[in-house]
Amino acid sequence: xxxxxxxxxxxxxxxxxxxxxxxxxxxxxxxxxxxxxxxxxxxxxxxxxxxxxxxxxxxxxxxxxxxxxxxxxxxxxxxxxxxxxxxxxxxxxxxxxxxxxxxxxxxxxxxxxxxxxxxxxxxxxxxxxxxxxxxxxxxxxxxxxxxxxxxxxxxxxxxxxxxxxxxxxxxxxxxxxxxxxxxxxxxxxxxxxxxxxxxxxxxxxxxxxxxxxxxxxxxxxxxxxxxxxxxxxxxxxxxxxxxxxxxxxxxxxxxxxxxxxxxxxxxxxxxxxxxxxxxxxxxxxxxxxxxxxxxxxxxxxxxxxxxxxxxxxxxxxxxxxxxxxxxxxxxxxxxxxx
Amino acid sequence: xxxxxxxxxxxxxxxxxxxxxxxxxxxxxxxxxxxxxxxxxxxxxxxxxxxxxxxxxxxxxxxxxxxxxxxxxxxxxxxxxxxxxxxxxxxxxxxxxxxxxxxxxxxxxxxxxxxxxxxxxxxxxxxxxxxxxxxxxxxxxxxxxxxxxxxxxxxxxxxxxxxxxxxxxxxxxxxxxxxxxxxxxxxxxxxxxxxxxxxxxxxxxxxxxxxxxxxxxxxxxxxxxxxxxxxxxxxxxxxxxxxxxxxxxxxxxxxxxxxxxxxxxxxxxxxxxxxxxxxxxxxxxxxxxxxxxxxxxxxxxxxxxxxxxxxxxxxxxxxxxxxxxxxxxxxxxxxxxx
Numbered sequence: 001x002x003x004x005x006x007x008x009x010x011x012x013x014x015x016x017x018x019x020x021x022x023x024x025x026x027x028x029x030x031x032x033x034x035x036x037x038x039x040x041x042x043x044x045x046x047x048x049x050x051x052x053x054x055x056x057x058x059x060x061x062x063x064x065x066x067x068x069x070x071x072x073x074x075x076x077x078x079x080x081x082x083x084x085x086x087x088x089x090x091x092x093x094x095x096x097x098x099x100x101x102x103x104x105x106x107x108x109x110x111x112x113x114x115x116x117x118x119x120x121x122x123x124x125x126x127x128x129x130x131x132x133x134x135x136x137x138x139x140x141x142x143x144x145x146x147x148x149x150x151x152x153x154x155x156x157x158x159x160x161x162x163x164x165x166x167x168x169x170x171x172x173x174x175x176x177x178x179x180x181x182x183x184x185x186x187x188x189x190x191x192x193x194x195x196x197x198x199x200x201x202x203x204x205x206x207x208x209x210x211x212x213x214x215x216x217x218x219x220x221x222x223x224x225x226x227x228x229x230x231x232x233x234x235x236x237x238x239x240x241x242x243x244x245x246x247x248x249x250x251x252x253x254x255x256x257x258x259x260x261x262x263x264x265x266x267x268x269x270x271x272x273x274x275x276x277x278x279x280x281x282x283x284x285x286x287x288x289x290x291x292x293x294x295x296x297x298x299x300x301x302x303x304x305x306x307x308x309x310x311x312x313x314x315x316x317x318x319x320x321x322x323x324x325x326x327x328x329x330x331x332x333x334x335x336x337x338x
Numbered sequence: 339x340x341x342x343x344x345x346x347x348x349x350x351x352x353x354x355x356x357x358x359x360x361x362x363x364x365x366x367x368x369x370x371x372x373x374x375x376x377x378x379x380x381x382x383x384x385x386x387x388x389x390x391x392x393x394x395x396x397x398x399x400x401x402x403x404x405x406x407x408x409x410x411x412x413x414x415x416x417x418x419x420x421x422x423x424x425x426x427x428x429x430x431x432x433x434x435x436x437x438x439x440x441x442x443x444x445x446x447x448x449x450x451x452x453x454x455x456x457x458x459x460x461x462x463x464x465x466x467x468x469x470x471x472x473x474x475x476x477x478x479x480x481x482x483x484x485x486x487x488x489x490x491x492x493x494x495x496x497x498x499x500x501x502x503x504x505x506x507x508x509x510x511x512x513x514x515x516x517x518x519x520x521x522x523x524x525x526x527x528x529x530x531x532x533x534x535x536x537x538x539x540x541x542x543x544x545x546x547x548x549x550x551x552x553x554x555x556x557x558x559x560x561x562x563x564x565x566x567x568x569x570x571x572x573x574x575x576x577x578x579x580x581x582x583x584x585x586x587x588x589x590x591x592x593x594x595x596x597x598x599x600x601x602x603x604x605x606x607x608x609x610x611x612x613x614x615x616x617x618x619x620x621x622x623x624x625x626x627x628x629x630x631x632x633x634x635x636x637x638x639x640x641x642x643x644x645x646x647x648x649x650x651x652x653x654x655x656x657x658x659x660x661x662x663x664x665x666x667x668x669x670x671x672x673x674x675x676x
Contacts, residue, residue, distance in 0.1 A: 028492075031521075034499040096464060100457035119438035122460055123498050126434060129464065130491035133471045137485050146484065147475050153468035154366075160461050161372040183369075 071321035074200020088132035095125035159184025189218035209315035216308035409659035412538020426470035433463035497522025524556030547653035
């Protein structure tokens with residue numbers, strides 16, 4: 001995605017976060033190129049395993065965790081191991097999603113399986129998941145927060161299961177879609193905010209407010225991603241254009257379009273998504289757009305972002321952190337272009 | 339493998355263990371067939387998801403954990419969640435290994451990926467790993483034991499990395515082979531014994547002795563498995579005959595045979611393993627056998643089993659548990675046929 005996070009926020013945390021992430025990998029005893037594959041995926045080395053400072057993920061999930069910790073009056077440094085655990089957990093899911101979806105690129109670079117093959121990439125993803133569990137355990141909180149972390153990992157697999165199974169089904173409802181993205185995207189974002197609040201010593205009211213903020217923001221974020229998956233080009237997402245169309249992914253725009261379309265448009269969508277006929281992706285995205293679904297998605301997105309902001313109010317967070325949490329969320333869901 | 343565990347040992351634990359394992363899955367809120375795929379893999383339901391009591395794994399790793407707990411004077415019931423975690427961790431690695439090695443069957447049934455495809459099976463394995471972490475966290479020990487558990491999960495991925503990379507290399511030494519099986523097989527078996535000792539309140543001497551016992555037994559077990567991978571037929575392993583030959587797996591017998599063979603035999607092995615020429619697997623296993631490697635493997639196996647038994651002595655475990663630990667180990671490595 002092309003949008004940048006507000007540097008006024010990121011500059012405070014991003015060096016320490018990146019150092020924390022790198023330390024978890026560099027303290028492992030090397031085993032062939034096993035951990036260097038993880039370093040490649042994290043954006044720290046090139047295909048030939050030379051150090052690079054190329055395009056990386058935004059790390060916005062751990063940043064939410066650190067901001068939430070500051071926001072309840074905690075010390076953000078105390079949340080660093082959990083922030084690293086969250087980023088590793090997210091990256092584990094990316095490595096395996098890329099294999100499962102056959103996505104050949106990630107952040108404008110070849111995906112891990114494309115370079116090293118599926119068997120080694122599956123195993124590298126497993127290492128990333130185990131490493132995330134290790135980092136979560138070194139967090140300063142009690143055992144309960146590690147348990148919530150593993151529950152979040154399990155939720156990711158539940159969401160991914162639903163996501164993949166929807167591609168084969170003809171009768172997915174929008175309620176099912178929201179359940180799926182809640183598990184696949186919402187759970188880890190909500191946990192990022194929750195964990196920061198807990199590790200910062202926030203009250204139950206604050207932790208609940210932060211969790212609810214994360215949950216709604218996570219939904220808005222995924223809706224935005226789904227819109228981009230249909231209408232954004234390579235330059236914006238680092239993925240092939242209309243990748244979700246090529247994968248026949250039944251994201252919310254598709255589900256709603258299948259409900260709304262009539263006549264030839266409906267035949268076309270049904271033929272492509274359900275009967276798996278060949279179609280030009282550009283035609284499919286135009287048909288979906290013609291049903292008015294794109295505006296509807298923008299409205300859903302605005303609604304969840306609004307509910308996220310509202311949920312945050314009762315937490316009465318320390319400033320400037322509440323404003324920064326809002327700004328971070330707002331920078332990640334492009335209301336204008338959605 | 340055809341050998342049965344001593345029922346005098348298993349009858350004490352196996353029902354409670356199986357109930358503990360099943361409880362972890364059945365307490366999850368159902369998500370499509372996601373968790374039923376795990377239940378299929380565990381041997382609790384059929385391909386059509388009907389309950390069955392068919393062939394299952396031996397569960398010997400969790401049994402080691404429970405025996406070790408009893409052996410230091412603890413209550414084996416206290417080690418049940420960790421025993422379940424260990425069995426889930428082992429099964430996570432089986433689900434992914436089957437995908438990575440393209441093994442089509444497991445315990446005489448189709449492997450998970452063969453039934454549901456690779457993407458869903460990768461994701462099911464991920465769920466099994468996350469579930470194992472959750473079970474480990476509910477164990478009665480302190481945070482350190484969960485940390486050791488996650489370290490063991492990471493060691494599994496390191497061993498699997500080495501195992502896969504050896505298939506592509508021409509210069510693997512037997513020292514490297516032992517490093518690999520120590521990570522891939524030894525670490526989880528050693529941890530099973532260690533965890534049981536710790537959760538039972540054993541002394542440091544006892545825990546160290548149990549760990550060392552597990553480490554050597556784990557090596558013996560893997561050597562035995564490698565011997566079977568070359569010389570055992572379908573009826574013994576539940577896998578295709580000479581599966582390790584078909585996969586050109588450079589297990590220890592192959593490495594040693596490559597060092598020992600001369601003339602036409604060496605050309606044949608080199609041609610098959612390094613130049614990837616086609617060969618009849620039966621011819622390859624005969625050539626390996628003709629180098630005398632099979633006897634050498636049997637000697638290695640006996641040596642590690644002996645060292646395992648010796649390592650156990652200083653623990654001065656409560657009887658009959660020491661004898662039972664030995665009997666369990668002895669029942670799993672078939673010294674006579676190796």
